[in-house]
Amino acid sequence: MRKRSVADLTIGEKAVIQSFDDESLSLKLLEMGCLPGAEVQMSGKAPMGDPICLNVAGYRLAIRKSEAATIIID
Amino acid sequence: MSATIIALVGNPNAGKSSLFNQLTGLRQKTGNFPGVTVDKKSGTWTIDSNHTATVVDFPGVYSIYPKSLDEQIVTDILANPTHPDYPDVAIVVVDASNLHRNLLLFTQIADLGVPVILALNMLDVAHKQEKEVNAVKLSMRLGVPVVRINARTGEGVEQLKKAVLNHVEQPLPANKLFFDPGDEVAGLITDTKTQYQLANNYLALQYIIQHDGFTFLNRQQQVGLDTIIDKHQFSERKFQADETITRYKRISKIVADTVTQKRGANQPTWSQKLDRILLHPVWGYILFTFVLLLIFQAIFAWAEPFMDAIDSGVAWLNGKLKESLPAGPLTDLLTDGILAGIGGILVFIPQIAFLFLLVALLEESGYMSRVMVIMDRIMRKFGLNGRSVVPLISGVACAVPAIMATRSIGTRRDRLITILVTPLMSCSARLPIYTILIALVVPSKRVLGVFNLQGLALMALYLLGLVSALLAAYVLKGFLKTKERSFFIMELPTFKLPRWNHVGLTIWESVRSFVWEAGRVILAISIILWVLASYGPGDSMEKAEQQVRQQNPTLSDDELQNRVASERLEASYAGNFGHFIEPVIKPLGYDWKIGIALLSSFAAREVFVGTMSTIYSIGDGDEEGVTIRERLRQERNPETGGPMYTPAVAWSLLIFYVFAMMCMSTLAATQRETKSWKWPAVQLVYMMTLAYVTAFATYHFLK
Numbered sequence: 001m002r003k004r005s006v007a008d009l010t011i012g013e014k015a016v017i018q019s020f021d022d023e024s025l026s027l028k029l030l031e032m033g034c035l036p037g038a039e040v041q042m043s044g045k046a047p048m049g050d051p052i053c054l055n056v057a058g059y060r061l062a063i064r065k066s067e068a069a070t071i072i073i074d
Numbered sequence: 075m076s077a078t079i080i081a082l083v084g085n086p087n088a089g090k091s092s093l094f095n096q097l098t099g100l101r102q103k104t105g106n107f108p109g110v111t112v113d114k115k116s117g118t119w120t121i122d123s124n125h126t127a128t129v130v131d132f133p134g135v136y137s138i139y140p141k142s143l144d145e146q147i148v149t150d151i152l153a154n155p156t157h158p159d160y161p162d163v164a165i166v167v168v169d170a171s172n173l174h175r176n177l178l179l180f181t182q183i184a185d186l187g188v189p190v191i192l193a194l195n196m197l198d199v200a201h202k203q204e205k206e207v208n209a210v211k212l213s214m215r216l217g218v219p220v221v222r223i224n225a226r227t228g229e230g231v232e233q234l235k236k237a238v239l240n241h242v243e244q245p246l247p248a249n250k251l252f253f254d255p256g257d258e259v260a261g262l263i264t265d266t267k268t269q270y271q272l273a274n275n276y277l278a279l280q281y282i283i284q285h286d287g288f289t290f291l292n293r294q295q296q297v298g299l300d301t302i303i304d305k306h307q308f309s310e311r312k313f314q315a316d317e318t319i320t321r322y323k324r325i326s327k328i329v330a331d332t333v334t335q336k337r338g339a340n341q342p343t344w345s346q347k348l349d350r351i352l353l354h355p356v357w358g359y360i361l362f363t364f365v366l367l368l369i370f371q372a373i374f375a376w377a378e379p380f381m382d383a384i385d386s387g388v389a390w391l392n393g394k395l396k397e398s399l400p401a402g403p404l405t406d407l408l409t410d411g412i413l414a415g416i417g418g419i420l421v422f423i424p425q426i427a428f429l430f431l432l433v434a435l436l437e438e439s440g441y442m443s444r445v446m447v448i449m450d451r452i453m454r455k456f457g458l459n460g461r462s463v464v465p466l467i468s469g470v471a472c473a474v475p476a477i478m479a480t481r482s483i484g485t486r487r488d489r490l491i492t493i494l495v496t497p498l499m500s501c502s503a504r505l506p507i508y509t510i511l512i513a514l515v516v517p518s519k520r521v522l523g524v525f526n527l528q529g530l531a532l533m534a535l536y537l538l539g540l541v542s543a544l545l546a547a548y549v550l551k552g553f554l555k556t557k558e559r560s561f562f563i564m565e566l567p568t569f570k571l572p573r574w575n576h577v578g579l580t581i582w583e584s585v586r587s588f589v590w591e592a593g594r595v596i597l598a599i600s601i602i603l604w605v606l607a608s609y610g611p612g613d614s615m616e617k618a619e620q621q622v623r624q625q626n627p628t629l630s631d632d633e634l635q636n637r638v639a640s641e642r643l644e645a646s647y648a649g650n651f652g653h654f655i656e657p658v659i660k661p662l663g664y665d666w667k668i669g670i671a672l673l674s675s676f677a678a679r680e681v682f683v684g685t686m687s688t689i690y691s692i693g694d695g696d697e698e699g700v701t702i703r704e705r706l707r708q709e710r711n712p713e714t715g716g717p718m719y720t721p722a723v724a725w726s727l728l729i730f731y732v733f734a735m736m737c738m739s740t741l742a743a744t745q746r747e748t749k750s751w752k753w754p755a756v757q758l759v760y761m762m763t764l765a766y767v768t769a770f771a772t773y774h775f776l777k
Binding site for chain 2: 045051059
């Protein structure tokens with residue numbers, strides 16, 4: 001089965017970041033505080049479910065659903 | 075020590091620009107960093123009676139690894155001590171409410187070997203979140219001066235001055251690196267340091283990773299670095315990821331030691347509650363539409379009393395001058411040439427001020443980034459990006475800064491498409507044209523109680539611009555294929571009350587540059603035009619006048635005057651030009667007078683109204699104090715005898731100006747930003763074709 005990613009979270013759900021499956025994107029996400037071991041919470045979705053808003057590292061981050069799908073949570 | 079340079083660096087939304095305004099006040103200027111076209115805001119800061127410094131405001135970044143063009147400048151300067159803007163001291167502005175993420179950039183900059191002071195900002199925000207930061211401990215742990223400031227109120231600026239002076243007089247010895255790449259890849263770093271005579275391990279690492287973006291390295295030096303990378307089989311991405319993770323690990327320890335948090339971190343703040351509405355699938359869009367409506371209402375309805383006042387003021391002055399000055403060509407030049415031209419500029423100040431006021435408020439409050447989020451999905455369909463929203467909305471003010479704002483778009487193709495379609499957004503220079511023509515053919519009636527019919531017509535034109543920008547983007551998306559991946563990763567800042575001095579500065583700057591930059595061009599063209607319209611080849615104008623007087627001996631004095639004036643205009647140089655291009659524009663419903671205005675506004679569309687003012691006040695005999703709007707309404711079509719500006723002609727002109735690329739500055743900006751002549755050429759051709767075809771269709775449909 002495919003691993004669950006941040007894109008699969010429901011609103012309000014929390015998870016811990018495990019790894020990334022896109023290297024170039026992961027560099028940007030790391031710098032923005034999405035670190036392996038950090039807790040993320042899906043805080044909201046834009047209309048039509050994309051982009052999404054995350055609570056991570058003490059602030060709010062908006063990213064596309066496809067980008068969230070590269071952040072593996074379990 | 076007069077040449078002290080201080081750099082302001084920090085994350086976006088950390089309060090960097092607030093601090094910049096606190097330090098420099100009105101003594102700022104916008105220019106370019108040498109060699110690249112990235113906006114450079116710098117200003118003068120008087121530290122004490124003996125010291126002044128030049129403060130340079132750097133673009134906001136999250137790390138020294140750039141994601142987009144405007145971010146590149148930060149490392150390009152900070153890694154190059156010979157750069158003219160290399161700072162004596164860098165003040166890194168840090169958001170205390172998010173110390174963890176903000177310290178990443180701070181530690182990188184300190185490691186580059188730049189002398190740093192940490193300005194700890196937004197302590198009040200942190201306090202509200204029940205976080206307290208111990209600045210003394212932080213300073214000890216990082217080994218740098220830490221100053222508590224409040225960039226909005228100016229608190230802490232005195233301490234900042236002291237810290238800067240200490241630094242300038244007695245520079246601190248360099249610290250041990252926070253992250254030392256020499257620990258991990260010693261061979262690679264040593265090779266780079268010896269070959270490029272560097273002393274700093276972290277700087278050497280930046281040479282390795284970022285050399286393609288470093289403008290201070292020549293081709294040969296860049297190739298040399300590639301050779302070192304090959305020799306050591308160095309994986310840049312892997313290393314960069316490790317660096318970020320290691321830094322954050324160390325930062326976490328410091329944050330744990332210096333910040334006390336009383337409340338659970340993940341309780342929704344009021345910002346988050348507000349976002350539930352702003353990003354709501356239904357309410358989000360309704361609210362955005364409402365905001366747009368408000369902008370147009372302000373531009374059209376609220377600005378009108380101010381515009382009328384300016385309009386009649388200029389007309390009154392014109393009449394007074396004509397009365398009190400001796401009649402003659404000089405008086406005519408002053409009144410019909412210069413004053414008519416200046417009046418055409420001044421009258422649009424209220425609209426431009428309102429527009430920039432509202433756009434500044436949207437940016438300041440943090441609402442603009444919510445708009446990017448709700449628009450990203452739609453924009454993506456058209457080959458654009460959520461970040462394209464800012465250029466598109468700023469395009470409503472002026473395409474030149476809008477095109478420069480596309481630098482924050484990280485993907486090349488998204489950026490190019492945004493540049494190409496942004497000028498389709500109706501800019502403030504089109505506003506004068508729209509205003510006058512709409513007032514001619516659309517009655518000022520109320521609909522639905524609140525909306526003015528003219529305001530709605532104006533909004534329709536803006537929407538037409540927006541829709542065609544999106545369609546054009548969609549077509550371009552088909553032509554421009556790319557393998558590069560588009561991305562959208564953005565911080566949602568917390569909502570803030572606007573800083574009124576910021577908003578005030580923005581409005582002042584935009585009005586000043588409109589009056590000054592556009593004004594000079596309009597004024598010059600008005601004068602040239604007046605000369606061309608007042609003199610003709612040989613004695614053609616005198617002949618025309620005699621002919622009128624002979625043919626119409628029975629006309630009353632007033633009517634004769636008018637007839638004479640318009641015949642003289644037709645015989646003038648300007649009249650000849652107008653007649654020359656009449657065959658081309660006749661199918662669109664325009665006559666030679668409009669032709670003169672089209673020609674003169676080719677380089678800058680805002681000249682159109684000024685030209686019309688000049689032409690019609692010359693062709694106007696001696697009627698005093700009549701505004702251009704009334705004059706256009708009175709204009710007759712010599713062929714039909716009815717009004718010249720029928721709805722068909724007015725709408726054809728309106729549509730023409732929605733699409734026509736009549737702005738040299740925009741083409742120049744496109745050329746600069748794309749570094750090619752091909753794209754401005756493409757832009758010119760596609761927009762002009764669109765303008766001609768649609769204006770033709772409009773005229774024949776409404777005729």
